[in-house]
Amino acid sequence: MSIQQSPFARKLGAFVALSGEELSALDRLHGRRKTFPAGRDIVHEGQVNHSAYILASGWVCSYKLLSGGTRQIVDFQIPGDFLGLRSVLFRTADHNIEPVTKVEASEVPAADLLATFGKTPRLATAVLWAASRDEAMVVEHLVGIGRRDAKERTAHFLLELGARLKLVGLATASGYACPLSQYMLADALGLSAVHINRELRELREDGLVTFQHGKVEIHDLDGLVALADFDKTYLDHDGPLLK
Amino acid sequence: MSIQQSPFARKLGAFVALSGEELSALDRLHGRRKTFPAGRDIVHEGQVNHSAYILASGWVCSYKLLSGGTRQIVDFQIPGDFLGLRSVLFRTADHNIEPVTKVEASEVPAADLLATFGKTPRLATAVLWAASRDEAMVVEHLVGIGRRDAKERTAHFLLELGARLKLVGLATASGYACPLSQYMLADALGLSAVHINRELRELREDGLVTFQHGKVEIHDLDGLVALADFDKTYLDHDGPLLK
DNA sequence: CGAGAACTTGAACAGGGTCAAGATGCGTGG
DNA sequence: CCACGCATCTTGACCCTGTTCAAGTTCTCG
Structure with a gap:
């Protein structure tokens, strides 16, 4: 390389x-x-x-x-x-x-x-x-844990990961491979593993995302973005500041 | 100066x-x-x-x-x-x-x-x-909001502020002037203002700290540190790394 | 094929939120 | 110097989100 x-x-x-x-x-x-x-x-x-x-x-x-x-x-x-x-x-x-x-x-x-x-x-x-x-x-995680409810927070997390992975070529708009267990999600989002499980089920039943078998599949990106109030500005590189 | x-x-x-x-x-x-x-x-x-x-x-x-x-x-x-x-x-x-x-x-x-x-x-x-x-x-705030209950979190916050203020000569071991309203505390700690008020009352009734009239008075530092599981390592400067 | 890890679901509970009403303090203008 | 008005603080009652405990079920991998 x-x-x-x-x-x-x-x-x-x-x-x-x-x-x-x-x-x-x-x-x-x-x-x-x-x-x-x-x-x-x-x-x-x-x-x-x-x-x-x-x-x-x-x-x-x-x-x-x-x-x-x-x-x-x-x-x-x-x-x-x-x-x-x-x-x-x-x-x-x-x-x-x-x-x-x-x-x-x-x-x-x-x-x-x-x-x-x-x-x-x-x-x-x-x-x-x-x-x-x-x-x-x-900071964004802090805001999420402090002021977003479990569902928004979960959705936001999955979107953020996707956006980051896309920057290094490990995700597409429709999904990505994800090795995290629900226990890890819980510890990252400040929730219990049981509750994460329920929220994931709801997101799935709403037709927004699935988180299964080591894969995240995004079925309704716009819906998810709206639910999570996701604004990826904080992840963006908008060209060199120092020439 | x-x-x-x-x-x-x-x-x-x-x-x-x-x-x-x-x-x-x-x-x-x-x-x-x-x-x-x-x-x-x-x-x-x-x-x-x-x-x-x-x-x-x-x-x-x-x-x-x-x-x-x-x-x-x-x-x-x-x-x-x-x-x-x-x-x-x-x-x-x-x-x-x-x-x-x-x-x-x-x-x-x-x-x-x-x-x-x-x-x-x-x-x-x-x-x-x-x-x-x-x-x-x-990061420490994130950990607090994610995994500490309201009382620990409040105690931790007051201790952290005290430690920071002491570094610039604006606090002593027994307290400091604090211009924050309970609403601001609430927004910082991810709680409602009503609940912050109750927690402050409890901390006061337990003889640990008072947060009143623009002043924080620490009455039982050890008790507070124990309650909050406060470890101020993350705030410390332990001498120049680069000579 | 077996065993542990990860996932799933239900039921009961609790921490903290929301709503509502009052009390207290404080800056401003008269 | 006082009075009014607004912001802040305080407390009670009720409710809801998310936790805990418990009992399976389904993967995964050696």
Whole structure:
């Protein structure tokens, strides 16, 4: 795969028009390629001196555990996403990262990352932009959990995932492969697994979406968008800001 | 006020040891000082070509409005905080910013910010760190709304605010001045104003905190921390990562 | 083919919302 | 300095969304 085609490079390029030199600096950032099995945490809260990763294939989730034993999934990451940036900057990880499926990712050592920022400031700005986009997603989840009811929230979530996957070529307007269990959906949406199940059934019975057999099939996109009050502005790249 | 004493410079300095030159670049970033009255939005969602701001005095809140007319407050900003960074990087604002009180802030034009990053890469890294800290707060709010009940959530919120205010010298271990109404608390915590009122009464009757007359008084810090399962790691600066 | 994981459904319950009515505080103008 | 009016706070009663518990059922994969 050529440098220009890496999904992460493509994403950053959407904000900052990267020069050949910047692209190769970005390429050198990709360290050792590692594989992780599903289910065993890559990084756990409180861990120090870990690396960041650029996700090449598979899905992971970032979550926090509460004292009562419940967990809240903050976000899922899909191919092309950057993992653990925040934890590297803080030195000690503030959340857990668990592979949902088998995962392949390039390690990005903390020292390399910081050194690269010093030498390639536009890359630092691009990463800041990418981090802001992640924050925008977390904000949208917060709004959903705080003020949307279970059905809207579920619909919104499925639409957001679809929009993100489409950007990296893993979804079409009619659906996508989705390895998440209903338990994970529940932990991401702040609901119980039982209730998620009921909401999914309703969405199916309304002819809007199905979430079954590892696939999401969107049967009525407009209806779903209307129900969820979905506005994908916060996910969009509208061309480089920095020329 | 000397450069080194600006709360924003102090905050960035906690992550990156800033040189004299970097500090003066940071200082030049502070543009025109502006004053905003309480209640009228500084930035509204969808707005383009607005500036970012560094908050000098007063409180503001960042919020989103939903189609149903409800709103979700994402965070409050206090003196020393950076406002609207995300919206500047996206060119079009993805949330509203409303002053809670009368506010004084230095304007930071988008172009100046990006130019400074190019010339002073360590400053870009420092701002990335500050943005990550903000994201960590949003994540903590998400976890609270998703998995904590109303009482824990309220307690957690009051503790977080206290910890943040203490960092800029606006709180002591026993309390702080707080201009928020119960309605704003409700919109921040994803609860109804009526229910917030009941929870505040309970916290008061339990001898933990009072939230009255524009003041928060903490009567039993340990009890509150235990109730809220509060771990302030995510707010801490533990010394410069970049020397 | 068997066993555990994931999904499904029902029934009872509770946390928090909504509606309604009053009390309290506070800024403004007279 | 007082009085009026509005915003904020307070409390009660009832209701609804989503939880919990429990008992199957259906996948999936070794």
